Amino acid sequence: MAEEHVDVLIVGAGLSGIGAACHLRRQCPGKTFAILEARDAIGGTWDLFRYPGIRSDSDMYTLGYSFSPWTEPKAIADGDSIRDYVRDTAARYGVDQHIRFRHRVLGADWSSADATWTVRAEREDPDGNSEPVTFTCSFLFVNAGYYRYDQGYTPEFPGVADYTGTLIHPQHWPEDLDYAGKRVVVIGSGATAVTLVPAMAEKAAHVTMLQRSPTYIVSMPARDPLADLLRDRLPTRLAYPLLRWKNVGLMTLSYQLSRKFPGLMKAILRKGVKDALPAGYDVDAHFKPSYDPWDQRLCLIPDGDLFRTIRDGRADVVTDHIDTFTPTGLRLRSGRELEADIVITATGLNVQAMGGMNLTVDGEDLEPGKTVAYKGMMLSGVPNFALTIGYTNASWTLKADLVAEYVCRLLNHLDATGKRVVTPLPPPEGQPLRPLIDLQSGYVLRSVGSMPQQGAVAPWRLHQNYTRDVLLMRRGSIQDAGIRFSSPAPGAPAPAAPSGAAEPAPARR
Incomplete structure (x- = not known):
């Protein structure tokens, strides 16, 4: 039996996860949610890394949240200041009370019959002893970044x-x-x-x-x-x-x-x-x-x-x-x-998709490298699921804010239309595919086959352009050719991943 059911389950209490929870509080105040965090502190990267000089590699006016102004004098901030900013924001919006610390997510299983995710986690006590726990949710929102927290490269x-x-x-x-x-x-x-x-x-x-x-x-x-x-x-x-x-x-x-x-x-x-x-x-x-x-x-x-x-x-x-x-x-x-x-x-880092968790959709194992990202935030054939991957050419939080806002738009649209399921569809056959993270950095190239791909045109292409993405995700229509809203009959399968996505295209040099 599940320990708890919530409308939205957020994985990760770092910069993205706290931002996602705050957006839910602001835009979907009636939704119940919980945050599962593998470590015992808020902050993610900004709590994990403690080396000398740790600081932002983007200005804080764009690395900060859109709804929580950065007011410190330094535009390039040290790690302690960023960690305090994330914690203060969490406390101001009351989302820190929804965090389950020392909960490492192992996997999640989607049931079309129930329109529900069952999330398997491991809870660790202060003495290092672990026990399995489960949660259920209607929407799974992964904000675990894209590298392994327990092991650098x-x-x-x-x-x-x-x-x-x-x-x-x-x-x-x-x-x-x-x-x-x-x-x-x-x-x-x-x-x-x-x-x-x-x-x-x-x-x-x-x-x-x-x-x-x-x-x-x-x-x-x-x-x-x-x-x-x-x-x-x-x-x-x-x-x-x-x-x-x-x-x-x-x-x-x-x-x-x-x-x-x-x-x-x-x-x-x-x-x-x-x-x-x-x-x-x-x-x-x-x-x-x-x-x-x-x-x-x-x-x-x-x-x-x-x-x-x-x-x-x-x-x-x-x-x-x-x-x-x-x-x-x-x-x-x-x-x-x-x-x-x-x-x-x-x-460098060891890259991993979705914090290393395994997903199944109606009993079928999901291979992230065989999926195509929809608007850089959802995966083809995976219902009621989103993940946050920030920009590679700009501040991470610019994209994280847009993703969280869009998830809230989806949830409100489901409520308004009486639907229960939103599923991204694969792009049309023959559309060329390329890596979602289109950089030549070693940490990206080492893992390109295990990460989702992207298509050639919107909504399956990540523009790496904030202005365009604001128009697409904040102002654009919720309903387009890349997504389906439904209330499936029990046992109805989700749309399959694209058959042509098994081999990623080479990264652009």
């Missing part, structure tokens, strides 16, 4: 067993790590690495960022000058939307320039790096990627902090491949030796 490095220093993955940062006066090597060149290097350089003897290949890096003011100007001149309810849309416009312009005029964008980014580094610095060796801007996500650094530590001599960048670990550090293919008391493997 670390390649198999030759000779690592011989290393006598300290080896750490940022996802599992030890609270008692003392790196003052130590020689540190950070392996990687993504958002985590460019955050760690300047933060650790404040205390470490020296920090080296060791990368196989460069990444595009752009400096942004930690404080937004327009926000500072408006703070005492306009009420927050007016200033916040203005700042949000201004930054949306800048992000969209950057992305569109990158796609349409990659050569121009490369020149702009290169000039920014060159101007921030000492004369004669080999910019092309360490900051000239082989791919076009936004084939991978741009790395944001506040107030040029990484460049400043390089100028000051507290950090350097080495572009080379690891030959092997040694007892005292690393030897590179060039023959160079890097001595290191501490090595940080900022080598």
